[in-house]
Amino acid sequence: MRILMVEDDPAIAGPLEEGLTREGFTVQAAATGRAALAAEGYDLVLLDLGLPDIDGHVVCREIRQQSSVPIIVVTARSDEIDRVTLLELGADDYVVKPFGFRELVARIRAVLRRSEGVTQANGPESIGPLVLDLRTHEVIFSGQEVTLTPKEFDLLACLAEDPGAVRTRDQIMSKVWDEHWWGSTKTLDVHLASLRKKLDAEFIETVRGVGFRLAGEDSGQEDPGNKESKPT
Numbered sequence: 001m002r003i004l005m006v007e008d009d010p011a012i013a014g015p016l017e018e019g020l021t022r023e024g025f026t027v028q029a030a031a032t033g034r035a036a037l038a039a040e041g042y043d044l045v046l047l048d049l050g051l052p053d054i055d056g057h058v059v060c061r062e063i064r065q066q067s068s069v070p071i072i073v074v075t076a077r078s079d080e081i082d083r084v085t086l087l088e089l090g091a092d093d094y095v096v097k098p099f100g101f102r103e104l105v106a107r108i109r110a111v112l113r114r115s116e117g118v119t120q121a122n123g124p125e126s127i128g129p130l131v132l133d134l135r136t137h138e139v140i141f142s143g144q145e146v147t148l149t150p151k152e153f154d155l156l157a158c159l160a161e162d163p164g165a166v167r168t169r170d171q172i173m174s175k176v177w178d179e180h181w182w183g184s185t186k187t188l189d190v191h192l193a194s195l196r197k198k199l200d201a202e203f204i205e206t207v208r209g210v211g212f213r214l215a216g217e218d219s220g221q222e223d224p225g226n227k228e229s230k231p232t
């Protein structure tokens with residue numbers, strides 16, 4: 001596993017690189033936002049938010065626009081953390097400085113495990129207008145390729161496991177997020193909203209008081225918005 005370590009403080013970067021290398025990771029170091037954006041060929045990004053040239057939030061968003069690689073944000077400013085903003089920028093997890101090395105490694109492994117977890121599967125799966133390939137993370141909706149963040153993908157994959165079946169918030173949170181992570185189910189709402197924007201608002205149904213499910217072909221028989229009878 002190759003980690004892109006974006007950290008401008010040599011007092012942190014040095015020992016961190018050593019430690020991660022000892023853990024078996026291949027570390028590529030970048031000390032600036034510019035260097036981070038120019039880097040290629042990595043499986044996970046460890047991103048310090050306080051960089052000398054470009055704001056770490058901007059770097060995070062730009063990396064996410066280019067790829068679905070897992071991003072763990074590292075920040076020294078615990079009080080300034082806006083979790084929802086980080087999520088919207090596409091971060092998968094964060095750690096606050098000073099962090100314990102073991103904790104960081106555990107977070108890295110958890111994020112990698114989660115992104116691998118949904119890739120252990122067969123070929124593309126088709127649910128109504130959706131085609132989902134769990135191996136390649138390709139998503140096609142109504143014939144259009146859709147780019148999802150890793151969390152959006154996990155969320156969709158979780159709902160697609162049993163299309164038509166309702167998943168409760170708790171089930172989704174524990175499957176897609178670690179229970180210690182973010183805490184609030186507002187996280188879920190943020191991702192759900194962006195997923196609905198990228199797909200179709202009605203494709204992910206809210207079952208009031210219960211949870212969510214995909215509106216596949218099988219569950220769409222009582223679609224109130226589609227009264228026209230179409231010739232077959």
Ligand code: CA
Binds near residue numbers: 048049050
């Ligand atoms: Ca810094």
